[in-house]
Amino acid sequence: MSEFESYGVTAGIWSGRLLADNAPARIRLFHLAAPVAEAQVLSDGPGAWKVEVAIPPHCLSDGMQSLILMSDDGQDEALSPSARHLATLTLVAGAPLDTDLRAEIDLIRAELDLLKREFRRYAAART
Known part of the structure; x- marks a missing residue:
């Protein structure tokens, strides 16, 4: 069981709190179906984890952009079969x-x- 509460974006860092029994091995940010950044996961009390990921500048452009936060236990580039969707962030920049x-x-x-x-x-x- 896991639940992600987004704290929003500040200074290009998307942060939030993940409630889970154990910390995921890896949390990555995806844009246009490709991994663009890996999140930092820190303990935030029993069963809670602080998650922060920097949004790369190349992901920001005019229009709507969707960023997806995924957790998995894989070590290679591909998502493992146990991958889980944690959250989606939609950014609107410029003139949509x-x-x-x-x-x-x-x-x-x-x-x-x-x-x-x-x-x-x-x-x-x-x-």
Whole structure:
């Protein structure tokens, strides 16, 4: 069992607190499906670990960028089968593309319409 609480980004360092029985062997930051940095993990009390990772400057550019924090027990470049997703950080810099935001809103609306339709169908079947 593990749970990551993000403290946000300060001076280019993403920090947070990981609640887990044991410290993970490795926590890495991924951008565009490639590892870009390795996090520093320090004890923060029983069952808690302070996690800090520097966001590389090449990951910052105009638009939306998604950074993913993953833990695993592997030693090589590839993620091990036991890899776990801890958190996702979305950064918006410069002028975000209006079409990207509109597409996301349209997708959310479509999903909400689907949920409403299925809920109404379910409710009608129960009466």
